Amino acid sequence: MEIKQSGNNIEICDVEEFDLEKTFECGQCFRWEKNCEKKYTGIVYNKVLTVHSEKDKVILENTSIDDFEKIWRTYFDLDTDYVKIKEDISRIDPVLKEATNFSTGIRILRQEPWETLCSFIISQNNNIPRISGIINRLCEAYGDKIDDNNYSFPTPTVIAKLKEEDLKILRAGFRTGYILDAAHKISSGEVNMQYIERMSLDDAIKELIKIYGVGKKISECTLLYGFHRLDAFPVDVWMKRALKELFCNADRKYFGPYAGIAQQYIFHYSRMNKDLFKN
C-alpha cells in the first residue's frame, strides 16, 4: 500500500482487499451514498468525504495527508491484514472458504460507537433503504450542518434532550423510545462506552443490553462495527438460515477469533446468493 497526494486528493495505491461497493453495501453502515459516477459520499467525525476507486487505486477527494492519517486510515481499517485473516478463516471449512472468496474486498469499518449503536437500534426488523431514510432525517433535524447537503450524526446529549414527539418526524415507529433510552443511558454515563472498550466480549454484550430495545443481536452489531470487536458474532435471520443450511448449526466458537469477519462474509454471500435457501 502506498499513499500519494495528488492535488486535493489522496490516492491509496496497490491496496489489497478494499472493494468500496462491497464494503459500503454489505450492511454494516447506512450513511455512504453512491452517486451517478459510482462515487460514495459519507460523513465521519464531522468530515465529509467522497471516495471512488480506479483499478488498484482508491481515491479520497478533497482531503489531506493529515486527515488521512488522523481519520481515514483508521476508519477504513487499512492497517489490518485481511489477506492473512482470510487465509485463517478459509481454513475452517470449504463452504466458509467459498463465502470468503466471494466477499473479497470487504473491510470492517471502524465506525463511531454511538452512531453505530443508534443506527442498529433503528435497523431492527427493518430494511436498509428505510433505515437510511430514518437516519438521514435524524441527522438533518438534529445534527450539525456541515455544508449544504451534509449533517453530522447528533450526539447522545442532543438527543437526550428531545421528547418522543420531537422524533415523530423520523417515522421510526416503536424504535423511537429505544433511541431515547439509548441517548439517556449513554449521555448520563449509566452505560459507559469507555468501559465497554475494556470489557470481555460477554460483559460488553450484557452492558449494551441494559439499553431498552437492545438485545443480543444489536449489541453484537454495535461491538463489531462500532468497537471493532472482531470476535462479536451477530446472528440475524440471514445468519440463522445460513448457519442451519450451510454450517450444521455451528456457533460462534466454530468460527474462531475472527468470527465477526466470517459472519460478514457469510451474510454478504447469503444475501447475494438467495437461491441457496430455496426451501
Next chain:
DNA sequence: ACCCAGGAAATTC
C-alpha cells in the same frame, strides 16, 4: 408459547 407495535421499501408470488 404466541402476537403485536408502526411502518415502508424491496422482493416474491
Next chain:
DNA sequence: GAATTTCATGGG
C-alpha cells in the same frame, strides 16, 4: 398488483 419479508425487542 397483492402478499411477504425485512440485519428484533419487549410487553401483554
